[in-house]
Amino acid sequence: MDISIILIYLGAMLAFGWWGKRRAKNSSEYLVAGRRLGGVLYTSTMAAVVIGGASTVGGVGLGYKYGISGMWLVVAIATGVLLLSALFASRIQRLKVYTVSGMLKLRYGIDATGASGIVMMAYTLMLTVTSTIAYATIFNVLFGFDRTLSVVLGGLIVVAYSAMGGMWSITLTDVVQFVIKTIGIFFLLLPFTWVKAGGYDGIKERVGDAAFSFGTIGTGTIITFFVVYTLGLLIGQDIWQRVFTAKSPEVARWGGIAAGVYCLLYGVAGALIGLAASALIPDITAKDDVYADVALHVLPIGLSGVVLAAAVAAMMSTASGALIATATVARQDVLPLLAQLFGRTRPELDTGDPEHDVRGNRIFVIAIGLVSIVIAALINDIVSALTIAYDILVGGLLVPIIGGLFWKRATGAGAMVAMAVGTVATLATMWVLGDVLANEPVYVGLITALAAFVAVSLLTKPTPANVMAIWTARSSGKPEPVAAPEPARIA
Numbered sequence: 001m002d003i004s005i006i007l008i009y010l011g012a013m014l015a016f017g018w019w020g021k022r023r024a025k026n027s028s029e030y031l032v033a034g035r036r037l038g039g040v041l042y043t044s045t046m047a048a049v050v051i052g053g054a055s056t057v058g059g060v061g062l063g064y065k066y067g068i069s070g071m072w073l074v075v076a077i078a079t080g081v082l083l084l085s086a087l088f089a090s091r092i093q094r095l096k097v098y099t100v101s102g103m104l105k106l107r108y109g110i111d112a113t114g115a116s117g118i119v120m121m122a123y124t125l126m127l128t129v130t131s132t133i134a135y136a137t138i139f140n141v142l143f144g145f146d147r148t149l150s151v152v153l154g155g156l157i158v159v160a161y162s163a164m165g166g167m168w169s170i171t172l173t174d175v176v177q178f179v180i181k182t183i184g185i186f187f188l189l190l191p192f193t194w195v196k197a198g199g200y201d202g203i204k205e206r207v208g209d210a211a212f213s214f215g216t217i218g219t220g221t222i223i224t225f226f227v228v229y230t231l232g233l234l235i236g237q238d239i240w241q242r243v244f245t246a247k248s249p250e251v252a253r254w255g256g257i258a259a260g261v262y263c264l265l266y267g268v269a270g271a272l273i274g275l276a277a278s279a280l281i282p283d284i285t286a287k288d289d290v291y292a293d294v295a296l297h298v299l300p301i302g303l304s305g306v307v308l309a310a311a312v313a314a315m316m317s318t319a320s321g322a323l324i325a326t327a328t329v330a331r332q333d334v335l336p337l338l339a340q341l342f343g344r345t346r347p348e349l350d351t352g353d354p355e356h357d358v359r360g361n362r363i364f365v366i367a368i369g370l371v372s373i374v375i376a377a378l379i380n381d382i383v384s385a386l387t388i389a390y391d392i393l394v395g396g397l398l399v400p401i402i403g404g405l406f407w408k409r410a411t412g413a414g415a416m417v418a419m420a421v422g423t424v425a426t427l428a429t430m431w432v433l434g435d436v437l438a439n440e441p442v443y444v445g446l447i448t449a450l451a452a453f454v455a456v457s458l459l460t461k462p463t464p465a466n467v468m469a470i471w472t473a474r475s476s477g478k479p480e481p482v483a484a485p486e487p488a489r490i491a
Helices: 002-021 027-035 039-050 053-094 100-108 111-143 147-165 167-196 199-207 219-235 237-243 249-280 287-298 303-341 354-378 383-406 412-433 440-459 465-476
Strands: none
Touching (some): 002 111, 027 354, 039 167, 039 237, 039 303, 053 111, 053 219, 053 237, 053 303, 053 465, 100 111, 100 237, 100 412, 100 465, 111 147, 111 237, 111 354, 111 383, 147 167, 167 199, 167 249, 167 287, 167 303, 199 249, 219 237, 237 303, 287 303, 303 354, 383 412, 383 440
C-alpha cells in the first residue's frame, strides 16, 4: 500500500509536468512562470522550495536529539523567508530580471559582476545534488534498489517534469507537494505521534524537562543557523527566482510572509514530532532515520505512505527549484561570461523565436540535471562541498547584493572588490583552520567584504547617473527614463 502511494505520487508529478509544458510558450513562461502567479500559487511554491529534506527529515531528527530546541534550523530558514519578503521582495519583483547577477548588473552597470554567477551556480548545483541524494535514500528503503539506481530513477523523474514545462511544471508540482507535506506533517504525523507518546505529561515523564528547553542545541549553533541559512536565503538564486514569478509586488510581499509563517509552524511541528519520537522509540541511532521509523511504527499502512510521500515531496521540490535555478544562471550569466573570457561573440539569448528560446532553456535544464545525477551517484557525502558553496555565497555575495539594494553610494568597483575579498577570506580561513565546517570562515568573509565594499565605494566615482536613474525607476515601478535624442547636425 505504501509503495503504491509513492508510485501514484511520482506518476502525478510527471502528469503535472506534462500539463505545465502546455503553458510554457516562451522564456518568461519557462523560467519565471510568466511573472503572473497569484497569492495561492505563489505562497505554495515559495513554501515548497524552502521546506526541503533538511527541514523535514532533518528537522524531525534534530527534535529527536535536542527536543523542542531542534526547531531552530527551520526557524532560521523561516526568518530568511520573512525578511526577504518583508524587506526586499517587492523591489526584487519590479526589477524584471531573471538572476541575481542580472540584478547586480542592473544596479552597478558593469558586466564584471557576472562572475557572481559562477558562485551562485556552484551553490544551486550542490543544493540539487544533496536533494537528489536525500530522496534517493527513501527510494532505497522502499523499493530495495541499490543507491545508484535510486539516484538515477529519482533524478530522472525530477529532470523530466522540470524540463517539460520549466517553472510552470515546477509550480504545479510544488502545489501538490505543499498539500502532501501539510497533510503528512500537521494532520497525520504530529497528532498520531504526540497522542501515542502520551501527550505533554507522558512525554515529559519519559524524557525529562531538558527536552522542552529552547536552548539545548547550544547558543553557538543557533547563531550559526541564522548567519548561514537566514542570510543565505536572502540572496539565493533558487529563492529569488520564485520571487520573480509573483504577478505583483504585493503578492511577492504578502505571499512570501504567509510562506514564512507556514515555515515557522512547520519547524515547530517537526521538532515536536522528533521530541515525541524520542519518548516512543528511544534507541534510534541515526537521527536522519527517525522520520521514516516513526512513520512506519506509529501510522497504519496507507497513512504511513502519505507521510513518506511528504518527505519525498519536500526533497523533490527543493531539487527541482535548485535545478531550474542552476540552469537559468548557467545560460543567463555563466555562458555569456565564458564567451567574453575566451573572446567569443556574446551569445544572443533572446532570439525572437519563443519556441527556440524554450527549447534552449529545456536543453540546459536537462544537461544540468544529468550532471547533478552523475555527481549524486558518484559522491556519498557532499556536506563539505555544500558548506563551502553556502559560505562563499554568504561571505562573498551578501554584502554587494544587500548593499546595492540599500546604499546609493555603492559602486561597481566596491562590489567587485567585496566579492573577491569576501570569497578569498572565507576560503583562506577554512584552509588556516583546516575545517570547512567551522563557523569562523563565513564571519571573516562577511567582515572583510563589508570593509572592502565601503572603502572602495567611497574611494571611487559614484555609479553613473544614467545607470542609477534606470535602477531607481525599475525598482520603484516607475517608467524608465528615455534618453534624449541627439541634436540634429547642421550641414
